[in-house]
Amino acid sequence: MDDFEAIALNALEAARPLARSYFRTPLKVERKADCSPVTLADRAVERAMTAVLENACPNHGVLGEEYGTSGADARHVWVIDPIDGTKSFISGVPLFGTLIALLEDGVPILGGIDMPMLGETWIGRVDRDTRVNGETCRTARRTRLEDAVLFATSPDQFTPEEYRFFDGLSQACAGRRFGGDCYSYGLLASGHIDLILEAGLQPYDYLPLVPIVTGAGGVITDWKGAPLTLRSQGRVLAAATPDLHRKAVERLRNSAA
Known part of the structure; x- marks a missing residue:
């Protein structure tokens, strides 16, 4: 799991400067078949993340928002959303993030949220507590x-x-x-x-x-x-x-x- 986490963090680190470089710059916005927006930034970030994953885990599959699935039958499949919150991104709102998960036999065993403009990164694993920027975090205890x-x-x-x-x-x-x-x-x-x-x-x-x-x-x-x-x-x-x-x-x- 430590190796998988390191790979996930490397993919997020590859994404972060790209997302920042495109943020609040003139971008052509296209509409996908479901009418959701997509930009050059979404595609560039996904390519960068996929390159990291394919280099580190050539036998793993990858499911990405923009370029679909490769190696769907693999036991381990990475899932990536290069810019979650494209509508916020193209509006200049910094509350967009980059998402990554690792599935094992279809079950998510690792997940990451990276907020490029806020400097916050959450990593969750099935074998230990979730951390944000390396520090353990816990949900509130409200029950009502x-x-x-x-x-x-x-x-x-x-x-x-x-x-x-x-x-x-x-x-x-x-x-x-x-x-x-x-x-x-x-x-x-x-x-x-x-x-x-x-x-x-x-x-x-x-x-x-x-x-x-x-x-x-x-x-x-x-x-x-x-x-x-x-x-x-x-x-x-x-x-x-x-x-x-x-x-x-x-x-x-x-x-x-």
Whole structure:
């Protein structure tokens, strides 16, 4: 695991100066088939990360947001999102990040969030506690929805039906905020916020977050409480504690009734 972590950090270090160099510069924004934005920066960062991974682990697979999958049948597959929060990136908002995960037999065993403009890096592993910039971090210990702060990246990510679930959960909480992209999960791992509910995510958006949240004492699943996998439907619920997670799942289940 130490070797895998070193490789992940090397890939993030290759990404960081590239992301910084493109930030707040004129960039042509293209639209992908799903209408999400992409820029030269996304592609350049993914190529740099893939080069590190292919050099260090030629027998491993790679799943990237921009260039798809190679070696999907390998036991170990790296998952990368070069710029998570492209909408923030192209708007000059520094709350975008770079994500990386390592899957073993389809299960995320290592995950990383790097915030290039903020100088914060979270690393989660299945064999030890999550760390931010080398220091162990823990989720908050809140267990009641009425004490919890709920985050989502944007109300636009929900369908009208999904937003009804989000709104129902948020009404039971102390407050809600929008924004953050992957940064919200780092904040949850470090004990600053309590709940995150999102929809429309892809495997490269959520799989890197699993070891980070769980390694800090939190719980992250789909909306029904099932583990997140490559085949999950992109509905993600993260909570600071098991009790808080259970109550959030119950609230979502009741909203469906």
